[in-house]
Amino acid sequence: MSTSANRNSTIGTVIFMAGMLAAALLFAVLGFWQMERLAWKEQLIASATARATAAPVDVPAVSGWSALDVETIDFQPVRLTGEFQSHGEARIFISLPKKGGRYSGPGYWIVTPFELSDGGLVYVNRGFVPQELAFNAAYAAAPEGPMQINGVLRKPERAGGATLEPDLAKNVDWVINPQRLSTILFSDLGTVAPFYVNWLPVEPVELPQPAQTSDIEFSNKHLEYALTWFSLALMTPILLVFWLVRRKKMQKLATDQSAD
Numbered sequence: 321m322s323t324s325a326n327r328n329s330t331i332g333t334v335i336f337m338a339g340m341l342a343a344a345l346l347f348a349v350l351g352f353w354q355m356e357r358l359a360w361k362e363q364l365i366a367s368a369t370a371r372a373t374a375a376p377v378d379v380p381a382v383s384g385w386s387a388l389d390v391e392t393i394d395f396q397p398v399r400l401t402g403e404f405q406s407h408g409e410a411r412i413f414i415s416l417p418k419k420g421g422r423y424s425g426p427g428y429w430i431v432t433p434f435e436l437s438d439g440g441l442v443y444v445n446r447g448f449v450p451q452e453l454a455f456n457a458a459y460a461a462a463p464e465g466p467m468q469i470n471g472v473l474r475k476p477e478r479a480g481g482a483t484l485e486p487d488l489a490k491n492v493d494w495v496i497n498p499q500r501l502s503t504i505l506f507s508d509l510g511t512v513a514p515f516y517v518n519w520l521p522v523e524p525v526e527l528p529q530p531a532q533t534s535d536i537e538f539s540n541k542h543l544e545y546a547l548t549w550f551s552l553a554l555m556t557p558i559l560l561v562f563w564l565v566r567r568k569k570m571q572k573l574a575t576d577q578s579a580d
Contacts (some may be wrong), residue, residue: 332568337560344556353547358542365538368395372536376470377496382440382511390475390515395536398473398517401437404444404462408433408506410491416448421529423459426451430528431496431516432462433509441509443498443516444471455490459527471517472533476500 376397380388411428418424427450434444449459477495486493486504493501502512519533 326335333564337564340560342557343372344553347549347556349371351546351553354542354546354549358540358546361538361540361542364391365536367392368536368538371396372472372533379436379442379473379517380513380515381438381519382513385440385511385514386392389513390473392474393515394475395475397470397493399468399470400434400442400444400517401466402435402469403466404464405433405435405441406462408441408501408509409462410493410501410505411449411454412445412493412496414448419532419535421448421532423448423450423527423529429496429531430454430459430493431501433506433512434517437466437496440511440513441502442513443501444469445474445496445516445518445531447519447523447525449528460525467522469519471519473517475515475517 359479371393372395374397376399378402379398380393393520399515409430409432412431413426413428415426416424427448427488428445430449432446433441435441453459474496476497476499479495479497479500483494486500488505491505493505496516497510498514498516518533523532
């Protein structure tokens with residue numbers, strides 16, 4: 321093999337080794353980042369669990385909505401004073417898992433605006449109605465008149481790139497997102513809260529079937545992701561060593577054959 325070929329081969333080897341070691345370092349950094357995310361998620365779950373078992377507090381006033389960090393009050397039991405509005409009710413499609421309720425499967429959350437006595441509107445999720453009963457008034461209408469209700473405050477669901485556009489003719493949407501509802505479906509509602517509330521009715525209601533507010537569910541796969549990145553960080557240099565050993569053997573074999 322010529323001197324020029326040897327030099328090119330050495331440069332290529334160095335570049336490849338540097339790339340593999342850089343990849344291993346990157347995988348390790350990603351692993352530690354996922355561990356930080358794991359600690360954050362566990363703290364988030366612990367905080368939400370503690371709030372969920374707390375006594376109800378007054379729902380945040382409209383004056384503080386613009387600066388409100390909804391993440392810090394997600395799952396907080398709240399009480400609201402005001403009255404339901406007949407205009408602005410929407411149906412949010414969901415496939416409800418079978419849990420403790422009588423009804424499950426495809427259907428709709430019935431979300432209704434609740435006007436607070438001190439101003440502002442809060443969307444209240446009154447509960448689930450099966451798909452076949454959602455458009456024929458087979459469920460209870462929202463109560464009328466001033467009242468105080470209790471519920472669980474929830475952060476809005478996020479619309480992603482795959483989220484379908486609302487059905488304007490049927491007032492149907494795919495996520496409970498008050499801003500989206502008040503912008504696309506009902507632009508004349510006025511000031512709408514940046515959160516919604518799952519209603520906890522005092523009297524039993526069959527339909528809409530109230531949401532099960534005791535379930536606190538978070539996706540928490542950060543440990544799995546961290547282990548995956550750490551495994552890659554460990555495997556990469558091992559593969560590099562195997563490659564170098566094999567390369568050295570191939571070079572020795574080539575040298576021996578040339579000598580013969």
